[in-house]
Amino acid sequence: MAFSRCLLNKGVTLLLVVFAAMLCPEAAYAVPSGQTPSGIPYAEMESLIDSYAGEYVGKTSPGAAVVIVKDGEIIFSKGYGYADKEKGIAADPSETVFEYASVSKLFVYTTIMRLVEEGRLELDRDIRTYLPEGFLKKLRFDDPITLLDVMNHTTGFEDCLFDLIRTSPEGLPTLEQTLLTCQPAQVYRPGTVSAYSNYAVALAAYIAQSIIGREFYEYLMDTLFMPLGMDSTSAHPLLADHASLVQRKAAGYYSLPDADSRLQPDAGFKKGDWSHVPLYPAGSVNGTAEDLARFAIALTPPAGEKSPLFQKRQTLDQMLTQSHAMGPGMAGFAHGFMEREGQKAGLGHGGNSACFAAQINIVPEERFGVVVLCNASNEMHLTEGLMQMLLGAPEKARAAYEGELPETGEVEGLYIAARRPHTGFLKLYGYLSLLRVKTLEPNTIEISLGGQSGTYIQTRPYVFERLSASGSIFKYNFGTVYFEMSDGKVKRISGDFLPLPGAHTLPWLIADGAAAAVCIAFFLLMPFYLLMVWLVRRKHKKPLSAAPPPGSSLSGPPLSGPPFSVVILTLCGTGLVANNGLLVLRMLANNYRSFAEVRFHILLNYPLAALAAAFCLLLILNWKKIRASAKWKAVLFTPVLLLVLLTALLIKWQFFHVFA
Secondary structure, three states, X not given: OHHHHHHHHHHHHHXXXXXXXXXOOOOXXXXXXXXXXXXXXXXXXXXXHHHHHHHHEOOOEOEEEEEEEEOOEEEEEEEEEEEEOOOOEEOOOOOOEEEOHHHHHHHHHHHHHHHHXXXXXXXXXXXXXXXXXXXXXXXXXXXXXXXXXXXXXXXOEXXXXXXXXXXXXXXXXXXXXXXXXXXXXXXXXXXXXXXOOHHHHHHHHHHHHHHHOOOHHHHHHHHHHOOOOXXXXXXXXXXXOOOOHHHHEOOOEEOOOOHHHOOOOOOOOEEOOOOEOOOHHHOOOEEOHHHHHHHHXXXXXXXXXXXXXXXXXXXXXXXXXXXXXXXXXXOEEEOOEEEEOOOOOEEEEEEEOOOOXXXXXXXXXXXEEEEEEEOEOOOOOOHHHHHHHHHOOOOOOOOOOOOOXXXXXXXXXXXXXXXXXXXXXXXXXXXXXXXEEEEEEOOEEEEEEOOXXXXXXXXXXXXXXXXXXXXXXXXXXXXXXXXXXXXXXXXEEOOOEEEOOHHHOHHHHHHHHHHHHHHHHXXXXXXXXXXXXXXXXXXXXXXXXXXXXXXXXXXXXXXXXXXXXXXXXXXXXXXXXXXXXXXXHHHHHOOOOXXXXXXXXXXXXXXXXXXXXXXXXXXXXXXXXXXXXXXXXXXXXXHHHHHHHHHHHHHHOOOOOOOO
């Protein structure tokens, strides 16, 4: 019965997807002879894409638009599912406007290369020479930060979640205001660690804007979008320069976090808000799938011919040439474009906003490109899965290595993402999802992250290739992993992941976790115990021992109940636990908040901690005057010690840090 229901659900879903696709007027495109880079004959491509999309549209994303280009022409363009489920509007690759999210960065990199070609920017020059004096205020190192560092994401900036995306267009600050007020700390020496940075890319666009002498979105519209025929695209964070796009924009949806296990029709989509990006050059471009495909065409001109993006063919070739490798012989960045391992070398970029996902990839030597846009966040089955289908999985050389391979035990351990917040309480989030490496058998390891895992075999010293994967993280990422070693220890994992820092190694994390658990349990349970004591004493009509005698808050007759100090100190601890617990839960429920929304929680920690400190000090000064039963006098130590411990933990994890 269950099996029949499953078949029925699959059949209904496939019919809905096909029906929605039929609603979308489809242009007739000539199908060329030959095959995709992965080996799929073009004559069979549409049926295979339809079948694959039918497996996921309506389950991991309400809708999707797929466009494929070959030899300067669109050869496939089709919408699947719905741009707006509630209104029954089908996804249309020529009409439906999606958020490009971080794919927007490609237009920043292209602009930089255009200005380099014109001699107005230099890739290896310190960006501080292009900025007003003292513009960057949180630099830790004197080493130059170059535009090439920006493209390779090696500027050294920490990640910042606050004010990254706003769900309301009201009060959106200018690009300059955002860059000045939301500066991240520089935590790595420039050029050493690739840690993805939205701030750095927006900063590069601001530099370009100052060189150009006009707003960055205006420059893109006039010199890139319109000349390429991308007349349904805008980089304005509010679409103010192309307001008609608002009426054609898809509804965005939140998908459930367990997307891999919830492949059921119409499972758990919640309509969300559009994303408004203060650092807008890094992620605010909106447009259709066919418009983005026209950009892919501009990136793949015939051999020897120049692209409409540049005056010289050499500029395009330079931009699409590797500028940073993740390891020896591995893919990396090509001046901002992410290299993709496959049967043929590919380049592109992916992106996620609050409720949209995007992916573009090109294979220049084949003059082939793919665009996939979805209206659900963190969608990988469609964006990455279709890319893998059409571009092919990387071909791995599994020939035996002639030398001696190192022991896999050298790379075992826990690692943390290089891209993460380092300041403020959000630094805690990086430690909630650590990457674990463990040995399975000689030359074979398991890498796990976020409840998903992959099995890898060592093919060269410290280079591991994926054998199998469980979950989308490892199915579509981490095909090859390289462990960079220094003095017999792992210095970095391609990806990039780093060993846990000194005071946050596993023993410290266990100790902090245990201490936090004790504090939380005590301060959440103790108020109930005190309430029960109060109720029992009231029932027996005994005086409340917690009440201090007139003229003193600490002294009094011998007490058999809790001293007043125990009650106050306990409530202070309970207040700290509740306040910061709510803060963490609010951020987990919605990462896309402005710091102003949560500043109250940080500020509230100060009076709570001050009140607790005052009572602790008063308690110490009047210890001999306290008249309490032996039991309660002994118990009095507990809230004091746990308050000190709780405050120390909150300070260590920067819950008193009042700046974003």
